[in-house]
Amino acid sequence: MKKTKSRLLHPKSRRKILSDLRRLAKQGKFKGKKIVVFGAVYYLDELREMLNSLGMDIGFIVDNNPAKIGQLGLGIEIRSVSSLADMMNKDAVAVIIASGYYLAMSQSLKKIGLVLNRDFFIVGNDSGFNFVGDFVRNTSYMVSAYAFYKKIARQCGGAPMRLIHMPCLGDVYIASMYLPAAEGAANAYESGCVLIVTRNTCKRVGELFGYREIKVVTEKQAAKLQAVMSFLRGGVNIKNMLYHGTSLENISQTPFYGKERPLVNFADYIAIGAYNLTGRPKPVLPEFSNRAETLDALFTQNGLVKGKTVLISPYSSHFAASITDEVWQDIIARLKEKGYTVATNCGGENEAALPGTAPLFIEIRDAAAFLESAGYFIGIRSGFCDVVSGAKCTKVVIYEKGLSVCDVNFFGFRAMGIADDVIEIVSDGRDMKAFADRVLANF
Amino acid sequence: MLIKSLYSAYMGMSFIKSSLKNCFGKGADKFNTLVLLFPDGDAELLSAVRKYLGAYLRRQAAEKVAVITSVGADFLAGAGIFGVHMALVPCSVHTMERVLSYWTICGKADFIKNVSLKMPGGRNLQNFQGKGEFTAEILVWHFIFEQFGDIPSSETI
Structure with a gap:
């Protein structure tokens, strides 16, 4: 699936990290080594892009946060730092630190015998004061x-x-x-x-x-x-x-x-x-338009049935999602078996429709009204989910474990008290059959 | 306003630079040195700092720590800080303002930690203080020291 990604790193930081990586690669520091990134950082996707542009990829991630160990970040395994000690003799690794916490991180690595600028590299930062x-x-x-x-x-x-x-x-x-x-x-x-x-x-x-x-x-x-x-x-x-x-x-x-x-x-x-408010006050909800003709046209032109249509929103700019096309295809096929028509919410040209679904480019102002007519929504947690959270329909929102940016307890609608009728499902990225079953249990 | 602030930041930079030179000579660099700023005399904050600073410095693994403080250093008594070359740099409130100007123009330089409940731009961590289960200890451990996981128990500090 094509998707657009937002940039989370400051442009200055991105330039510095990329230039450091390029320099180290030219010096042959990564040659024949498995690349390990220290920290399941929120800009992991951008870091991977940079490494990919230099012909490398991330082997695995190490992290000091016990809550993240054993989970997946962008489908990449997150291991403990101590796991590096066990494998040092078997595989040559190059650990990349691209974080402001480089002091603590480098010390963790030194403790297990790794050497700066041989086994691990700090990028995006210089050691000298200038x-x-x-x-x-x-x-x-x-x-x-x-x-x-x-x-x-x-x-x-x-x-x-x-x-x-x-x-x-x-x-x-x-x-x-x-x-x-x-x-x-x-x-x-x-x-x-x-x-x-x-x-x-x-x-x-x-x-x-x-x-x-x-x-x-x-x-x-x-x-x-x-x-x-x-x-x-x-x-x-x-x-x-x-x-x-x-x-x-x-x-x-x-x-x-x-x-x-x-x-x-x-x-x-x-x-x-x-805002320095005392707790969370009653939110002022937006006013959605209800452009009946526009909505009717969306249904008729795409062969969709009112009250029996599922809108899938598989894209998210910030919350990286590792739900594969195969999983979506399984879900779509089973929805169709149950008699639903299915559409994909496409936010732009880079967001292709899932196979077998109608591509819909719904204006933000029409989104809630469309869903109230359609009846059903399945979406990867994204800002679009916020926009439609007030719509009166069946809403299934998918979260993932392992990444820093998609935590159901932090971003969940129930946790935030914004909408209590959203069905929130967390995927650990492993048993996807069971995950699909949980999604489909609501249809 | 901008020119005045830039001048202030320049003076703040000079102060930090000379402090590091006086305290550590040429042996300090960004990868082994931490500069801690203490501009905020909030009693609960400083009490929490006394409790957790040792644990934080062990995690940070800085070899050299410069403590620039405009609120004295009494709160460090009994803080349980070992194995670190720590230098105290007392300064006036005016100088601290300049140091903070430098800290902000640098975009929170990674080797400088502002140990304060008052953030630039008028944001206050104090906004959270007393809200729900928030305590100064939580603010210090999670927000200021930016540490993961649970707050260390008294046995592990």
Whole structure:
């Protein structure tokens, strides 16, 4: 399946990691060695892409977090660090550390006898302090960032600006639900805020909430706005609506992944962390359109039956999914046997329809109404699931174990208290027959 | 405002640079040194730091630690820190502001850890304090020290 991927790494970090990997590969440091990545990091997919571009792939992952050991990340096994000690004599490995936690990680490896720049390599970071060089580079960036901030502020005519730097539909949806409470307004329109997002699809989600104005900037420009917010520490007319991601000012949420009962979940990060609200207030839900003619056309043109159609949403920009085409084909075939017509939610040209299903390009504003007519939804956890979470229909949302970004206890609808009628199924990526049975038990 | 902040960051950089040189000479680098900033005098925060700093430093495995503090260093008494070359660098609140300016312009340099409940941009970890089961200890262990798993019990600290 083709799919589009969002970039999670800061462009500067990505360039540095790639250039380090390229240099090490040229020096022959990886020759004949199995590549091991330290840490089931949230940007694992991007790291793998970089390695693939250099003709390498990830053999397995090691991690210090006991909750992740034995699970799969992008279909790759996650092992304990100590497992490296057992295999050192048998297989030559090259462990790659591409993380800000390089100090602790490198020490874990040294403890089991691995040697820096022979057995393991720190990429994306240099060992030497370069205070002046770093300062000059960062100052130059900050001057450019501030100029961009001033330009946007002028365009917004003094209205308060609210940024969502992550290119995720779900982030826009959830942050917008709590914005009125944070601003003491009845709704997003009344708040008078200008929403700034980094994708046109995010803008469309914002439109559901009725902001007065929505601006789309690039991710690089959003990073500049974040840098200004962080550096000038509140002395600007812009706030970030998120408390996570690649932001300079935000903090990690990963300590809570993999926990059965995390102290906070994603909605808390926004309501409490970003908005400083006391707990989670009642969310203000968006207004969906109900364009009957458009919806009717979708059903008739694609041979779909109202009340007996399953919309499958197999793509997710951020939450990597390892449900294979074969598993989907099994599910689709069995749905058809039960008399359902099946369609795929295709977000763009890169998201092909699953074989044997009708390709649907549903506008965000029509999504909930479409599903209420169709009757059924199966989706990999994505922002699209947030958008349709309020639709009155059978909704099956699939989560996966092993990856940092798709934890049902952190991102789950029940956990967040956003929708209690969503059927949430967790796949461990192993017994896919049993997984398909669990999905189909709802049809 | 920008020029003033840039100047502040430059002065902060100079302070950290000279502190590291004075404390560790030429033996410090990013792969063996950690700089801890203590700008926040919150009593609960510092109590939690005293409890967990030793465990955190053992996990971080830094050989050299520079503690730059504008809130004194009494909280470190009895913190159980062993096997680390630790240097205390007291500074004024004004200097700490400059150091924090440098920290933010660098995008939270990996070798610098800001041990504070107050984040730049007006965000406060304190937002979480007292919400549900959140305690200063949880905030310190999970959010500031960014450690996985359960908080170490008193036996394992």
